[in-house]
Amino acid sequence: MALEESVDLKLDHHNKDGIEIVDVEGEIDVYTAPRLRELLIDLVNNGHYQLVVNMEKVEFLDSTGLGVLVGGLKRVRAHDGSLDLVCTQERILKIFRITGLTKVFGIHGTVDEAIANRKSER
Amino acid sequence: MATVEVSFSPLPAHVRTARLVATAVARRSGVSETLMDEVRLAVGEACSRAVETHAAHCPDEPVKVALSSQEGRFEIEVVNAGRPAGGPGADGAQLPPGFSLAVIAGLADDVQISETNGGTSVKMSWPLSGSLAAGSPA
Numbered sequence: 001m002a003l004e005e006s007v008d009l010k011l012d013h014h015n016k017d018g019i020e021i022v023d024v025e026g027e028i029d030v031y032t033a034p035r036l037r038e039l040l041i042d043l044v045n046n047g048h049y050q051l052v053v054n055m056e057k058v059e060f061l062d063s064t065g066l067g068v069l070v071g072g073l074k075r076v077r078a079h080d081g082s083l084d085l086v087c088t089q090e091r092i093l094k095i096f097r098i099t100g101l102t103k104v105f106g107i108h109g110t111v112d113e114a115i116a117n118r119k120s121e122r
Numbered sequence: 123m124a125t126v127e128v129s130f131s132p133l134p135a136h137v138r139t140a141r142l143v144a145t146a147v148a149r150r151s152g153v154s155e156t157l158m159d160e161v162r163l164a165v166g167e168a169c170s171r172a173v174e175t176h177a178a179h180c181p182d183e184p185v186k187v188a189l190s191s192q193e194g195r196f197e198i199e200v201v202n203a204g205r206p207a208g209g210p211g212a213d214g215a216q217l218p219p220g221f222s223l224a225v226i227a228g229l230a231d232d233v234q235i236s237e238t239n240g241g242t243s244v245k246m247s248w249p250l251s252g253s254l255a256a257g258s259p260a
Contacts, residue, residue: 030170031134063222071216091159098228
């Protein structure tokens with residue numbers, strides 16, 4: 001289901017094996033991050049507490065985007081949920097390493113891997 | 123004098139433009155492609171921080187970005203009027219105050235933060251490489 005589309009950021013989400021997959025494409029920065037934050041808040045408000053954010057098509061991520069992901073993680077954890085990431089791009093992984101957030105998020109190579117890992121921890 | 127100077131209204135939409143200009147000038151100046159992600163992210167962080175500060179204190183004042191290369195280094199200076207509030211960022215206290223400066227420090231080869239006349243200057247620089255650094259025409 002396509003929710004929104006613009007030049008800078010495209011957001012989609014769908015359910016797979018009981019886990020809500022959020023597909024993000026484009027740039028997450030101070031301009032676009034509020035839309036991702038709204039989507040994550042909507043999903044949590046609608047009872048989706050197991051989230052996987054697929055960042056394989058993200059071209060840019062700054063600290064504003066990191067803040068949104070941390071905010072999403074705090075919200076799902078308040079419901080004993082989880083927020084895992086899918087990312088293999090070095091340019092995106094770099095900011096997670098610089099900030100130490102690789103220890104906070106589960107970061108996986110594929111959506112299927114993220115789902116399998118989450119199910120094994122249930 | 124800077125090679126390129128950019129000033130823009132403190133709106134989040136313009137930060138992307140600043141990133142694009144900075145990476146174009148960095149590339150033209152001879153910064154290695156391997157450093158381009160760092161340049162893009164660091165200038166984006168500095169401009170985002172400046173936009174938030176201006177929005178809170180002086181929304182009519184433009185954010186100024188100066189790009190220059192000299193003595194084998196490419197330098198970006200982002201000047202914002204007003205002091206950062208020191209409070210929560212765009213996501214409401216999800217990240218601590220000063221987080222973006224810490225990210226910049228992790229990205230730039232050299233960082234200098236100083237107080238200017240009523241504001242803050244963030245200077246970031248990276249080494250130039252190859253023949254362009256030696257003064258050959260771009």
